[in-house]
Amino acid sequence: MDLDVFVTAHRPEWDRLERLLRRGKRLTGQEADELVALYQRTATHLSLLQSSAPDPMLVGRLTQLVARARATVTGSRRSGWRDVVGFLTAGFPAAVYRSRRWWIPTALLSTALAVVIGLWIGSQPEVQAAIAAPEELRDLTRPGGGYETYYSSHPAASFAAQVWTNNAQAAAMCLVLGAFLGLPVIWVLFQNMLNLGVGIGLMADAGRLDTFLGLILPHGLLELTAVFVAAGTGLKLGWTVIDPGPRTRRAALAAEGRAALGMAIGLALVLFVSGVIEGFVTPSGLPTWARISIGVAAELAFLTYVFALGGRAARAGETGDLEQAGRSAVLPTAA
Template identity: 75%
Template sequence: MDLDVFVSAHRAEWDRLDVLLRRHRRLSGAEADELVRLYQRAATHLSQVRSSAPDPDLTERLTHLVARARSAVTGAHTASWRDAARFFAAGFPAAVYRSRTWWVPTALLSVVLTVLIAWWVGTHPEVRATIGAPEELREMTRPGGRYEAYYSSHPATSFAAQVWTNNAQAAALCLAFGALLGIPVLWVLFQNVLNLGVGIGLMGSAGRLDTFLGLLLPHGLLELTAVFVAAGTGLRLGWTVIDPGHRSRRTALAQEGRSALGMALGLAAVLLVSGAVEAFVTPSGLPTWARILIGVLVELAFLGYVYVLGRRAAGMGETGDIAVSDRSAEAPTAG
């Protein structure tokens, strides 16, 4: 693209659009139609400049012009509680449902790998010897040891906040690293699986596997599901870099990135529930079966939320992306 020729050919349209946007009086019907037409053309011009001749000054000018025109055409939109309710009732569950082909296999493979690591640690004394000295391992696995004390070392409210922060950070890392071809996501996921497998193996070798599972399952089912969803979404984002499909790579990354951002907000709420269960239910005096039952019910509630509400919303075209009126303008792509 010859940028000078392009600017010369369209400058008059941009100037006219700017004039219409600066008018304080109400536009006539013909002027309103002209405003909409010029806005659409300017949005197409912006997309062309970005893809063919990304001049910083021209891109900045057209971005500002298109944003003003979009606001004038669609009206200013202020986020409200209704938007939040719509997001959690449709957008978030639909996004999780749509990404199930990524996070469900991720969950299954992670569980299998966790079981293998736990078996390896639990049945091989030489492996346990590389983890720590016998005294250290006994301290970790004894009644009231490190594993059990972890859940009662802080007041419930502060512990819930700490757990939520740690888990939300892990989920955010999986989502953020997705754009790097998903490779760092695999490392974060492996570290999580390794720690879990080692813990199960050590407690199993000490004959206290039932105690460990009684501490893990109440909150761990939902917590691990949230991590698997984040990891699967990050891997899908990484695959988008490799294969954007019929979309341009820029458009595909923008769409999947916005969806991942929304996923991060939704998973933060899910992990808040998991953290509350871990702080208030896991260390409680309830019988082990009751604590595990609560964890199973919470997990089933989340899966029902995804596979009932999410499936319905996805069938109606919901993707978890932001509203069309709030997206950047995009030029058509030949398929």
């Protein structure tokens, strides 16, 4: 494309569109029809420039022009409770459901890794000695020791808030860093599984694995599921960089990135629930079976939410992406 020729040929149309936009509501019927036609043509011009001859200043001007024209043509749209309900009942569960082929294997492999690490640490005294001194390990694993008092060391409300913040940050890191070919996601996930494996190994060696599982399972089932979903989605985003499929790499990354952003918000809500369980249920005086039952119920509720509600929404065409009106034009529109 000869950029100078292209600009010379179409600048009058862009200038005319800008003049019509300045008139606002004072447009006549004929001018309103002209504005719609110019908006469609300018959106086509923008797509052509983005795909074949990107010029930052020109693309920036046309992007702003198309956005203003879209707002004028479609009318301003305000988010409200309907958007929140739609996101929670369709967008978020559908996005999680669509990513299941990534996060389910991630969950299975990660859990297996944590178990292997735990078995290795539990059977290797020299590895345990490298982790901490024997007296420190005894303080961690004894009745009333570090692993048990951790969950009751702070007031429940502040502890739940702290846990929620930390876990939400970890999930967000997995989602955001996925664009770097997924490599940082693998590291974040490994660190989480390593910590879990160390706890399993040390408490198993002390003969108190049942106590450890009674402390981890109430909140850990839902918490780890959220982390696995975030990690799987991040890995999917990283794979999109390598293989965008039939879409252009830019369009594929934009769509998957928007879905990942929405998923970060949804997972923050899921982690809030697990944080409440960790802050109030895990250190409570309830019997172990009752605490674990609460954790299992929360996990089953989330999986039902994803596979029933999300599966139905995904089959109906929901992807978790923004509505069409909220997206940038990625393909030329009819002029």
